[in-house]
Amino acid sequence: HWAPKGIGVWRYASMLPLKKGITLGEGATPLVKSNLAEGLYVKFEGANPTGSFKDRGMALGVTVAKESGANKILVASTGNTAASAAAYAARAGMRCYVVLPRGNVARGKLMQAALHGAEIVMINGLFDKALEYVVNYGTKYAYPLNSFNPWRLEGQKTVAFEIFEELGCPDYVVVPVGNAGNISAIWKGFKELAELGLCNKLPRMVGVQAEGAAPLAEAWERGLEEPLFVDEPRTVATAIKIGRPINWPKAVRAVKESGGFFIKVQDGEILKAQRELAQRDGIGAEPAGAASVAGFLKAKLRGVVVAVVTGHALKDPDAVEISAKEVRNADELMELLEK
Numbered sequence: 558h559w560a561p562k563g564i565g566v567w568r569y570a571s572m573l574p575l576k577k578g579i580t581l582g583e584g585a586t587p588l589v590k591s592n593l594a595e596g597l598y599v600k601f602e603g604a605n606p607t608g609s610f611k612d613r614g615m616a617l618g619v620t621v622a623k624e625s626g627a628n629k630i631l632v633a634s635t636g637n638t639a640a641s642a643a644a645y646a647a648r649a650g651m652r653c654y655v656v657l658p659r660g661n662v663a664r665g666k667l668m669q670a671a672l673h674g675a676e677i678v679m680i681n682g683l684f685d686k687a688l689e690y691v692v693n694y695g696t697k698y699a700y701p702l703n704s705f706n707p708w709r710l711e712g713q714k715t716v717a718f719e720i721f722e723e724l725g726c727p728d729y730v731v732v733p734v735g736n737a738g739n740i741s742a743i744w745k746g747f748k749e750l751a752e753l754g755l756c757n758k759l760p761r762m763v764g765v766q767a768e769g770a771a772p773l774a775e776a777w778e779r780g781l782e783e784p785l786f787v788d789e790p791r792t793v794a795t796a797i798k799i800g801r802p803i804n805w806p807k808a809v810r811a812v813k814e815s816g817g818f819f820i821k822v823q824d825g826e827i828l829k830a831q832r833e834l835a836q837r838d839g840i841g842a843e844p845a846g847a848a849s850v851a852g853f854l855k856a857k858l859r860g861v862v863v864a865v866v867t868g869h870a871l872k873d874p875d876a877v878e879i880s881a882k883e884v885r886n887a888d889e890l891m892e893l894l895e896k
């Protein structure tokens with residue numbers, strides 16, 4: 558399971574603090590020119606091995622956990638981190654514990670954690686409480702792989718390198734923000750390209766939050782220095798249903814340094830963006846993944862824009878209403894098709 562040079566995120570070994578490690582072939586995701594707007598590109602992170610960008614980080618994180626001699630890894634999660642940790646832990650021959658908010662994890666993600674053999678622990682409460690348990694009580698028993706773990710972010714920064722390889726440095730990079738790790742990881746990636754003289758105009762980072770779970774976007778709009786934590790976050794995008802993002806200082810720095818901003822979008826706008834992406838671009842995103850596109854549309858950005866679509870539609874089958882027509886015989890089918 559140890560990759561030779563050049564597979565998965567290890568393709569960028571020269572830019573990483575570790576030179577080789579565990580992989581499932583993560584990264585190298587499609588960058589698709591969107592039909593929704595001029596200049597919009599979608600970086601489809603749903604195409605990663607477990608269906609989200611988390612895989613980039615787990616390749617590094619689980620490698621470090623393994624090398625440090627740990628035998629258990631531990632994460633709190635809204636689902637994708639759990640699915641990814643479970644798969645990479647399986648590959649590394651490690652045990653994996655996932656602490657999840659009961660009733661707030663999309664079905665596909667839960668299924669993945671179970672399939673890959675993780676120990677699933679449910680709490681009554683939301684993600685913020687699950688993370689509090691991990692941070693305050695879990696770390697002396699197991700190696701924690703939430704995004705406060707810097708190795709995770711080292712893996713996640715590789716999406717910037719891929720964008721750069723195909724497009725150069727865009728004008729904007731739009732990212733859904735939950736616990737606020739990914740936006741800072743991507744910004745770190747672009748800054749490292751600039752340090753090498755490869756990117757002379759850095760992109761502005763735009764962080765998108767759901768209206769009912771917008772501690773950073775709300776504070777940004779009001780010009781406050783610190784987030785307005787939300788005790789009872791609400792949104793259909795369960796992946797980013799987070800009221801107290803642990804990485805908020807890093808995310809604020811990324812947005813400020815880059816000259817970007819935070820914006821909030823309504824659930825209706827997220828679901829509309831999900832549908833548009835699916836039906837005009839052929840890209841199946843889970844709601845949180847489509848939040849970046851919703852933010853792009855709301856902010857009416859111009860220039861070359863990359864929206865990072867962070868998770869696959871199959872993660873959350875219950876987010877989509879399914880309607881079907883019924884025919885009783887071939888004549889009725891032909892009648893229907895003729896219309």
Ligand code: F0G
Pocket residue numbers: 609633634635636637638639704733734735736737738739740796797843845846867868
């Ligand atoms: N999009 C998706 C699909 C996610 O699963 C997450 C985070 C985010 C965006 C936000 O990324 O937290 O780095 O700002 N999911 C975490 C999880 C919280 O447990 O799977 P972030």
